[in-house]
Amino acid sequence: MVTSNFEYFAPTSVDEATSLLSKYRGEAKVLAGGHSLIPMMKLRLAEPGILVDIGQIEGLSYVRKEEDGVAIGSMTTYREMATSSVIQSNYPLLADASARVADLQVRNRGTIGGSLAHSDPAGDIPAVVLAIGGSVVARTRRSKREINIDRFQVDLLTTALRDNEIITEIKLPGLASGTGTAYSKFHQPASHYAITGVAAVITISGETCTDARIAVTGAGDKATRARRTERILKGKELTPPVIRRAASRAAAEIGDALNEDIHASAEYREHLTRIHAGYAIDQAVAAAG
Amino acid sequence: MAVATFGESVKRTEDPRLITGRGKYVDDVRLTGMAHLAFVRSTYGHANIKSIKTSAARNAPGVIAVFTGADLQEELGGLPVGWMLPDLKQPPHPPLAYETVRYLGDAVAVIVADSAYQANDAVELVEVDYEVLPAVVNGEEATKDGAPQLHEEAPNNIGFDWEVGGGDYAEAIKDPDVIVVKERIVNQRLIPNSMETRGVVADYDVGKGNITLYTSTQIPHLVKLLFSLVTGWPEQKVRVIAPDVGGGFGSKLYLYAEEVVAGIVARQVKRPVKWIESRSEAYVSTAHGRDHICDAEIAGKKDGEIIGIKVDLYANLGAYLSTFAPLIPTYLFGLMLGGVYKMPNIDCKVHGVFTNTTPVDAYRGAGRPEAAYLVERMVSRFAQEIGRDPIVVRRKNMLQAHKNGREVTTGVMYDSGDYKGNLNKALEIFDYKQFRADQRAARRDGKLLGVGIATYIEICGMAPSAVASSLGAGAGLWESSNVRVHPTGKATIYIGTSPHGQGHETTMAQLVSSELGIPIEDIEVLHGDTDQGQFGTGTFGSRSLAVGGAALFNSLQKVKAKTHRLASHLLEADPKFVTFSNGTFAVEDIADKTLTIQEVAGQAYAAANLPDGMEPGLEEVSFFDPQNFAWPNGTHICVVEIEQDTGKVEVQRYVAVDDFGNVLNPMIVDGMTHGGVAQGIGQALSEQAVYTDDGQLLSGSLMDYALPSADMFPMMELDRTVSPSPSNPIGVKGAGEAGTIAASPAVMNAVVDALAHLGVKHMDMPATSEKVWRAIQDAKEAQRAARATARAAK
CATH class of the missing domain: 3.30.365.10 (Aldehyde oxidase/xanthine dehydrogenase, molybdopterin binding domain)
Structure with a gap:
């Protein structure tokens, strides 16, 4: 498997990288960990003329506790997230999902920023970050903006990121006390991507669910909030019948856009999404208690 | 390490080399002036080739030559079948298709370029105009009336009808007490995934007219024979080397189109050429x-x-x-x-x-x-x-x-x-x-x-070659071995089967060590090079030890017999009273009269004091064909x-x-x-x-x-x-x-x-x-x- 010809840049600063993106706008592709882009290039499904490797830029790999949450540098690897005590204690589902992405080699190289920017319809991280909430910090040569995660995933392999922007940071909000989280995934046997993955972040006060963010990956063309499920959960005591009813609506937003392939029919995917929504909610509730 | 015994879990001696990246596979073969091949493959399951335009590819940077199936039709011949059945239909199997492509991945042209990158870039510039034909992929559907037909020679797509049996099933089930249970059983198609994909380097010696093929195969000797038969290249001028081979599971047990094409193209362009199969290619071009x-x-x-x-x-x-x-x-x-x-x-x-x-x-x-x-x-x-x-x-x-x-x-x-x-x-x-x-x-x-x-x-x-031949085998299925004990008492053996993961270098050395008492690290196991040893059939059907190991065992018995006779002569003892164990010859009941096999080997080469009629040296060959x-x-x-x-x-x-x-x-x-x-x-x-x-x-x-x-x-x-x-x-x-x-x-x-x-x-x-x-x-x-x-x- 041999890629087609491309020009390679390895900038050492964000300024230099964003300048290159502006200069070669439309032609250039950002290379982060390389575990999505390079396989596509080797299959010649992607043939970018210019590759801007941001792996040489220092200071993009960190997990930092902030006053109102946690900031994660865009080049932080799955492995770093899986083993970070800050992430383990603040967002157990992110640590858990990061530990279960693909295999160790991929986890050592693949990054949170790369995963979000690539927006694979079956990626784990987009759903997990969507359930946590927060924003993506994007920079161009001249500007910097924060994109709310709810508006970040736009379509299949498409995000709100412009082609002269680089993700530098992911800002996650602090979770209220009484919040439990979980990520439950059924993996495709060959690629180990999610046939369906459900991330749940649930806050319970007394006996009542005061907040719930549920996100689904793998089932449709992008990571999606299961808002109907959230609505059923919110304001209620989460008894098993309530959870069952909520979980049964987990694929409702995806509707007719359910994926179908040789590994799972749309019907089976929908079923798995409901089942794993139930698992994720159960676990999040248990963790909240 | 020491002398190994039969039944001992000796650690694999090849592993340190293989797992630290010091193995030598086909892709590690780099020859001066070597060009690279890339194949243009069918993107359809079934189609007629109306035309192939290669001019853009020929003019692309680094491209040395482009050959279509039609260009090389004469030189390439057809790929052979190694097993006959009664009334077997054998439609022609051109290494490069020239009229019709019959499966996704069927090769239609080959690019020769200075680098693998240039060769692969040029593949995209070849324009093949296909007339797409109806296809059939299911083995039962293909036999039905009206199914698309693949080959003129095989009506209803049937290559053979064959039967075997014993007793009388139809009669036996007439018994009213008999219960018959029916089921449709599908055994799905699998795709082999050896760790190393296939690959070949063809090195043409312009002066001598010799060709050397380095190829990732389970059957170097058969590749040599079949390559020679298909292309008409004189067999003594063909050398095939299977270097380290990273898995096969049967999928490297054939003569493949790419091996033939590489040999012929190397002669055409008068440069060594290399082709390494990509994983995507392996999914369509290596046998399922x-x-x-x-x-x-x-x-x-x-x-x-x-x-x-x-x-x-x-x-x-x-x-x-x-x-x-x-x-x-x-x-x-x-x-x-x-x-x-x-x-x-x-x-x-x-x-x-x-x-x-x-x-x-x-x-x-x-x-x-x-x-x-x-x-x-x-x-x-x-x-x-x-x-x-x-x-x-x-x-x-x-x-x-x-x-x-x-x-x-x-x-x-x-x-x-x-x-x-x-x-x-x-x-x-x-x-x-x-x-x-x-x-x-x-x-x-x-x-x-x-x-x-x-x-x-x-x-x-x-094995049994006579049985296999009566059932349709196109080659004998025996094995051979060659054991050479050097003057220092160390040994080199040549075996006709070669490993693609099985650990022959360990097990065969272990057999030598256990029989001759030579430490296992003193034994070199050679395999996979048709110029180094005589013929061997190859590694498949769990046969390497049962057939090849038996051939080696027989050579070792000959070495033992000769060294026993020579040791007895040197010890001036009646052979009846000379024992051999753990590499040492001793005379019964006389504690200080001993000779090691290393000493005896030295004497066999020194040849100063040999028994009457004994030839110098210490080398034995055996051929084994079981019953x-x-x-x-x-x-x-x-x-x-x-x-x-x-x-x-x-x-x-x-x-x-x-x-x-x-x-x-x-x-x-x-x-x-x-x-x-x-x-x-x-x-x-x-x-x-x-x-x-x-x-x-x-x-x-x-x-x-x-x-x-x-x-x-x-x-x-x-x-x-x-x-x-x-x-x-x-x-x-x-x-x-x-x-x-x-x-x-x-x-x-x-x-x-x-x-x-x-x-x-x-x-x-x-x-x-x-x-x-x-x-x-x-x-x-x-x-x-x-x-x-x-x-x-x-």
Whole structure:
């Protein structure tokens, strides 16, 4: 498997990288960990003329506790997230999902920023970050903006990121006390991507669910909030019948856009999404208690 | 290290080299002036080539030449078939297609360029104008009236109709007490994934007219012979080298188009050329395995006595006949339909069918996994039908133990085995009674547990040349060895089989060490270079030790005889009183009269004091052709748990008790069993090649072709029984394929057992989560409907 010809840049600063993106706008592709882009290039499904490797830029790999949450540098690897005590204690589902992405080699190289920017319809991280909430910090040569995660995933392999922007940071909000989280995934046997993955972040006060963010990956063309499920959960005591009813609506937003392939029919995917929504909610509730 | 013994778990001496990246594979061959090849391959399953425009590619940077199939039609000839059957249709198989492409990946042109990048860039510049034709990918559909036709020579796409049998099945089932159970059994197509893909470097010596092919193959000597036959290149001017080879599983057991094209193109451009197969290419251009659609019947009586089996098989051959394609679904399948049972009546018909798919040939086990799967599935199916325990039914029908040959219904002679003894040992380890109690308890808790048992016997140690030849083999199946003990007492041996993961360098050296008492690190094992040794047939059919090892053993006996005579002469003792052990010759009862084999070897070369008539030097050659195949057998037991909610199958326990005859290196044999079982579990649970009706491959990469991964396996519990094979002087049978043969029926029997109480009787492989989930839904639905009917009746 041999890629087609491309020009390679390895900038050492964000300024230099964003300048290159502006200069070669439309032609250039950002290379982060390389575990999505390079396989596509080797299959010649992607043939970018210019590759801007941001792996040489220092200071993009960190997990930092902030006053109102946690900031994660865009080049932080799955492995770093899986083993970070800050992430383990603040967002157990992110640590858990990061530990279960693909295999160790991929986890050592693949990054949170790369995963979000690539927006694979079956990626784990987009759903997990969507359930946590927060924003993506994007920079161009001249500007910097924060994109709310709810508006970040736009379509299949498409995000709100412009082609002269680089993700530098992911800002996650602090979770209220009484919040439990979980990520439950059924993996495709060959690629180990999610046939369906459900991330749940649930806050319970007394006996009542005061907040719930549920996100689904793998089932449709992008990571999606299961808002109907959230609505059923919110304001209620989460008894098993309530959870069952909520979980049964987990694929409702995806509707007719359910994926179908040789590994799972749309019907089976929908079923798995409901089942794993139930698992994720159960676990999040248990963790909240 | 020291002198190794037979039966010792010597660590693999090749491993430090191979696992630290110091192996030398085809891609490590870099020659001065070497150019690179890339193939233009069909993007359709079936199409006529209207025209090929190559001018843009020819003018691309770095491109040296572009050849189409039409350009090289004369030079390339056609790829050969190495196994004949009566009335076998042999349509031409051009290495580069020139009129019609018949499967996705069929090569139509080759680019020669300075770099692999330039060659691959130029592939995209070749414009092939295709007239797309209707395609057929299913082996049964292809034989029906109106199906697209692949070859003029093969009406209805039938390459051969073949049958085998024994007894009289039709007559036997006329007995009114006989129950006949029918099932359609599909053995899905698999795609081999050796760690190293194929590759070839062709080095043409312009001055001498010689060609050297470095190729990733299991059969360097046969590649040399077949290359020479196909191209007309004089055999003495062809050298084939199989360097380190990273796996094959049967898929590197043929002469491939790319090997022939590389040789011819190297001569055309007068430069060495290299082609390394990409993984994507491997999915379409390297032979696939299995792909059977079969109507099966098993017949027996209420008490569990089985009276026969009937099989009508559509075996998908793919678009052309690969080298050994006619052998796999015929002899290697049909002869095995008795299993380890008396099975007095066998009726087997096989239709070999051409389809618009990658050619199908041997894949680990080759015919025997398909047979064992069918027999073991049907025996369990029969037991379920008559309401008896599958183990009781098996035991009732098993052959008696025998040590030296037992002819069975298909006419072949099993060598040795104690089938019931083997079964009993497996059951002891497993504790079957306890499991059934656990299973009942689990069902009460809503858990789905199942046990699957599979016995097997397989034909390996592929040899008796006369027998093989009478059945259609195009080459002898013996092996040879050459043992050279150097003046310092160190040794170099040459063997005709070469490893692609099996550990020959260790096991063969271990055999030398145990026989001659030379430390294992003093022994160099050469293989895979046709200029270094005489002919050898190759590594397949679990034959390297049973045939090649036996040839080596015989050479070692000659070395021992010569050194014994020379030592006796030097010790001035009657040979009768000279003993040899652990590398030392001694005279009985005289403590200080000894000579080491190293000292004797030195004297053989010094030649100063040889017995009358003895030639100097110490080198021996043997050729070995056994009288019978070797027949490993065994019992595998598997436990699965099925997740009710999702249908996901988890293998919880795996017990394998195999009879491999004598075992030279138990650690290596355990490793082969682990790998074989893993591959069998892969077929049972996840692997499948999926084509669309028009011949596109949906499972065309590792992203969609589900190889099993380590988290799918429990720790395997391995044990053995030992019935030495009378087929060779070291009593070994062969262990390379057994795990694969037994594992898929063991797993599938367990899956069906877990669902049997819901009314499930059979499921085709792979037992994917969705398939199992649907079976559970359907069974529950059927139960609900039955209850409703019952209520209505009341």
